[in-house]
Amino acid sequence: MKKILAILCIGLGMASYAQEFQVSAELRPRFEYRHGYKTLAVDSINAATFVSQRTRLNFGYKSEKLKAYISVQNVRVWGDVSTLATSDKHGTTLHEAWAEVLLNNQFSLKFGRQEIIYDDQRMFGNVGWAQQARSHDALIVTYKPNDNNRIDLGLALSAEDETLFEVDYNVNNYKSFQYLWYHTNLKNVGLSFLILNNGLAYNDENDEQQVDYNQTFGLHATLGKNKLKADASFYFQTGKIADTDVSAYNFALNAHYNIANSFNVGLGGEYLSGTDMNATSSKLKSFNPWYGTNHKFNGWMDYFYVGNHLASVGLIDINATIAYHKNKFSAKIMPHIFSSAATIVNNVGDDMSPGLGTEIDLVFGYNFSKDINFQVGYSQMFATESMEILKGGDKDATNNWAWAMITVKPSLFKTTF
Numbered sequence: 001m002k003k004i005l006a007i008l009c010i011g012l013g014m015a016s017y018a019q020e021f022q023v024s025a026e027l028r029p030r031f032e033y034r035h036g037y038k039t040l041a042v043d044s045i046n047a048a049t050f051v052s053q054r055t056r057l058n059f060g061y062k063s064e065k066l067k068a069y070i071s072v073q074n075v076r077v078w079g080d081v082s083t084l085a086t087s088d089k090h091g092t093t094l095h096e097a098w099a100e101v102l103l104n105n106q107f108s109l110k111f112g113r114q115e116i117i118y119d120d121q122r123m124f125g126n127v128g129w130a131q132q133a134r135s136h137d138a139l140i141v142t143y144k145p146n147d148n149n150r151i152d153l154g155l156a157l158s159a160e161d162e163t164l165f166e167v168d169y170n171v172n173n174y175k176s177f178q179y180l181w182y183h184t185n186l187k188n189v190g191l192s193f194l195i196l197n198n199g200l201a202y203n204d205e206n207d208e209q210q211v212d213y214n215q216t217f218g219l220h221a222t223l224g225k226n227k228l229k230a231d232a233s234f235y236f237q238t239g240k241i242a243d244t245d246v247s248a249y250n251f252a253l254n255a256h257y258n259i260a261n262s263f264n265v266g267l268g269g270e271y272l273s274g275t276d277m278n279a280t281s282s283k284l285k286s287f288n289p290w291y292g293t294n295h296k297f298n299g300w301m302d303y304f305y306v307g308n309h310l311a312s313v314g315l316i317d318i319n320a321t322i323a324y325h326k327n328k329f330s331a332k333i334m335p336h337i338f339s340s341a342a343t344i345v346n347n348v349g350d351d352m353s354p355g356l357g358t359e360i361d362l363v364f365g366y367n368f369s370k371d372i373n374f375q376v377g378y379s380q381m382f383a384t385e386s387m388e389i390l391k392g393g394d395k396d397a398t399n400n401w402a403w404a405m406i407t408v409k410p411s412l413f414k415t416t417f
Contacts, residue, residue, distance in 0.1 A: 018063075018416050018417070019061070019062065019063040019416065019417055020060075020061070020062045020063075020414070020415070020416050021059075021060070021061050021062075021413075021414070021415055021416075021417070022059075022060045022411065022413060022414040022415075023057070023058065023059055023060075023411075023412045023413040023414075024057075024058045024060070024409065024410065024411050024412060025055075025056060025057050025058065025408075025409070025410055025412055026054065026055070026056040026058070026407070026408070026409045027053070027054075027055050027056075027406075027407075027408045028053065028054045028055075028131070028405065028406070028407045028408070029051055029052070029053040029078075029405070029406055030051065030052050030053070030131070030403055030404070030405040030406075031049070031050075031051045031403060031404045031405070032048070032049070032050060032051075032052070032401070032402070032403045033047055033048075033049050033400075033401065033402040033403070034047055034048040034049075034401055035047035035048075035397075035398060035399065035400055035401070036301070036381055036393070036397065036398070036399025036400055036401065037301055037302065037401040038301065038302045038303060038306070038307075038308060039303070039308075039391045039392060039393055040381075040383055040387060040388060040391045040392060040393025040394055040395060040397065040399055041393055041394065041397045041398070041399050042393055042394050042397055043394065043397045043398070050077050050078070051077065051078040052075070052076070052077050052078070052131050053075070053076055053077075053078065053131070054073065054074075054075050054131040054132070054133075055073065055074045055075075055076075056071055056072065056073045056074075056095065057071070057072045058070070058071045058072075059071075064102070065101065065102050066099065066100070066101060066102065067099070067100040067102070068098070068099045068100070069096055069097075069098055069099075069114075070094070070096065070097050071094070071095040071096040071097070072092055072093075072094060072095070073092065073093050073094070073095040073132070073133075074088070074090065074091070074092045074093075075090055075093075075131045075132045076088070076089065076090055093132075094113055095113070095132075095133060095135055096112075096113050096114055096115060096135055097112050097113045098110060098111060098112030098113060098114040099111060099112060106143055106144055106145050107141070107142070107143055108141075108142045108144075109139065109140075109141055109142075110139070110140045110142065111138070111139045111140070112137070113135050113136070113137055114135055114136060114138060114140075115133070115134070115135050115136075116135075116136050116138065116140070116154065116291070118152075118181055118192065118194065119183075119192050119194075119220040119233075120220065120231060120233070120296075121292055121293040121296060122220070122233060122235075122250075122252075122289055122292045122293075122297065123194060123196065123216065123218065123235065123289055123290060123291065123292050124291050124292065125291065125292045125293030125294075125296070126293060127293045127294075127295065128293065129293070129295040129296075130295070134291065134293075136156055136291075137156060137158070138154055138155060138156040139154070139155045139156070140152055140153070140154045140155075141153040141154075141155075147185075148184055148185040148186075149182075149183070149184050149185075150182070150183050150184075151180065151181070151182045152179075152180070152181040152182075153178075153179070153180055154177070154178065154179045154180075154181070155176075155177075155178055156174065156176055156177045156178075157175075157176045158171065158173055158174060158175050158176060168201070168209040169201045169209070170201075174198060174199060174200055175199045175200060175201045175211050176199040176211075177196060177197060177198045177199060178196075178197045179194065179195060179196040179197065180193075180194070180195045181193070181194050181195075188223060188224055188225045189221065189222065189223055190221065190222040190224075191219070191220075191221050192219070192220040192221075193218070193219055194216065194217070194218045194219075194220070194235075195215070195216070195217055196215065196216040196290070197213055197214075197215050198213065198214050198215070198216065198239075198290060199211050199212070199213045200212055200213075200214070200241060200242070202241075202242040202243070204243065210243070212239070212240040212241055212242060212243060213239050213240065214237060214238065214239030214240060214241050214246050215237065215238050215239045216235055216236070216237050216290065217235065217236050217237075217238075218233065218234060218235035218236070219233065219234050219235075220232075220233040221233070227257055227258040227259075228255065228256070228257050229255070229256045229257075230253075230254065230255040230256070231252075231253075231254050232251075232252065232253045232254075233250070233251065233252050234249070234250070234251045235249060235250045235251075235287070236248070236249045237249065237287060237288065241284060244282060244283070244284050245282070245283045245284065246283070246284045246285075247283055247284070247285055248272075248273045248284065248285050248286055248287040248288070249273050249287060250270070250271065250272045250273065250287045250289070251270070251271055252268065252269065252270035252271070253268065253269055253270075254266060254267070254268035254269075255267055255268070256321065261326075262324055262325055262326040263322075263323070263324055264321070264322075264323040264324075264325075265320075265321065265322055265323075266320065266321035266322075266323070267319075267320050267321075268317075268318075268319050268320075268321070269316075269317065269318045269319070270297065270298070270315070270316070270317045271314075271315075271316055271341060272286075272287040272289075272305075272314045272315045272316075272341060273285050273286065273287045273314045273341055273342070274286050274287075274312055274313035274314020274315070274340060274341040274342035275311065275312070275313065275314070275342055276313070276342045276343040277313060277342070277343055277344055277345045278343055278345050278349065278351075279342075279343075284311060285314075285342065286310065286311045286312055286313075286314055286342075287314060288305075288310055288311075289305055292305075294306045297317070298315060298317045298336065298338070299317070299319075299334075299336045299338070299359040299361060299379070299381075300334075300359075300361045300363075300377065300379050300401075301359055301361075301379045301381055301399075301401050303338075303359070303381070303387075303391065304317075304338075309390075312390065313340040313341060313342040313343070313344055313390070314340060314341030314342050315338060315339070315340065315341055315356075316338070316339040316340070316341050316354075317336055317337070317338055318336070318337045319334055319335065319336045319337070320334065320335055321333075321334050322334075328366055328367040328368070329364075329365070329366055330364070330365040330366075331362075331363070331364050331365070332361075332362070332363050333360070333361070333362050334360070334361040334362075335358065335359070335360045335361075336358065336359045336360075336361070337358050338355075338356040338357055338358070338359065338387075339354045339355050339356055340354045340356060340386065340390075341354075344386050344389055344390065345389075346389055347389075352385065352386045352389060353384065353385070353386050354386065355384050355386060356383065356384055356386055356387045356390070357381055357382050357383035357384050357387050357395070358381075358382045359379060359380070359381045359382070360379065360380050360382075361377070361378075361379045362377060362378045362379070363375060363376070363377040363378075364376050364377070371408060371409055371410045371411070372406070372407070372408050373406070373407045374404075374405075374406055375404070375405045375406075375407070376402075376403070376404045376405075377402065377403050377404075378400070378401070378402045378403075379400065379401045379402075380399070380400045381399040381400070382399075383395040383399060
């Protein structure tokens with residue numbers, strides 16, 4: 001009996017220190033037809049058609065005190081190199097390469113190249129729609145005293161190379177940031193608070209590089225009760241960008257209700273402050289959702305805040321959702337009504353209507369298996385003259401976008417030892 005107990009104790013001890021290693025992959029080709037995507041089209045110019053592809057190979061390791069993850073990635077457009085090419089156009093990159101040290105049951109340190117995702121991804125997200133996605137070189141200190149509370153301290157410091165003295169930083173990136181994120185769960189309510197200090201390099205009037213810091217303070221709340229789900233957020237920005245004072249804000253409210261087992265309807269609105277085109281003050285009042293997954297918001301045609309519409313007239317987005325999901329099939333339609341949050345003027349200085357247009361987004365999905373998913377989507381923009389002033393192009397052209405995507409994410413190998 002003593003020998004049996006000893007063997008059991010040794011086995012339990014070994015189980016508590018079990019290590020796990022797994023290898024997975026992702027292949028995601030996507031066909032796109034663009035005639036008015038991101039900016040208004042002109043009928044005299046033909047639509048763009050192409051296939052892009054993301055390919056990833058992922059390695060994960062987990063033990064009692066350590067987690068580690070490496071994601072190797074290649075992004076390409078079909079045909080961007082010849083069939084006899086000796087080198088790739090974009091090469092292979094490290095999308096993620098991080099380790100997380102579990103100091104004890106409450107504290108951990110996560111460092112390296114990593115995705116940073118919080119709340120609804122409005123301020124920090126992985127931009128998963130973009131084939132290259134987004135990741136940061138950062139250190140995150142996490143304190144989690146229990147299942148309902150968590151505090152993250154994030155730190156990033158950017159440089160182009162190892163040097164012996166200070167040199168200019170010329171990458172299109174932040175020079176540094178520091179943030180605190182706190183989340184708590186209160187029964188049916190989730191609350192998150194964010195403070196971000198964001199440092200951006202710029203050249204002053206003497207062509208000398210300086211770093212200005214702007215701050216974002218925000219609250220994000222969620223409610224889930226029975227068939228109703230809702231979320232609300234408010235963010236305020238201050239500080240300086242390129243020696244310009246900033247005073248901007250953003251608030252949003254969304255609600256979704258399951259009217260049946262397979263049907264969900266929703267209504268939402270978002271306001272992002274902007275700067276008048278005829279402003280007499282030098283203050284920047286345009287809100288910037290710095291590192292968010294902006295494709296998720298304000299229409300899938302990416303007219304707003306996806307590498308564009310920054311330091312502009314802001315946005316008011318009133319939208320609705322009708323979604324269906326049953327078994328392996330899903331469908332969703334989302335109309336958006338867009339308006340500017342600040343004054344638009346034409347080339348002779350006259351005020352224009354704030355209305356920018358209406359976008360209708362439609363997507364269908366089918367889960368062929370747990371590793372394979374098919375999606376197709378279509379979007380149409382019905383723009384106004386005010387949108388022409390902001391984007392150029394022709395509001396009367398057929399401004400549409402269509403896409404089809406296959407996502408394959410197999411688990412190649414997994415072992416516990």
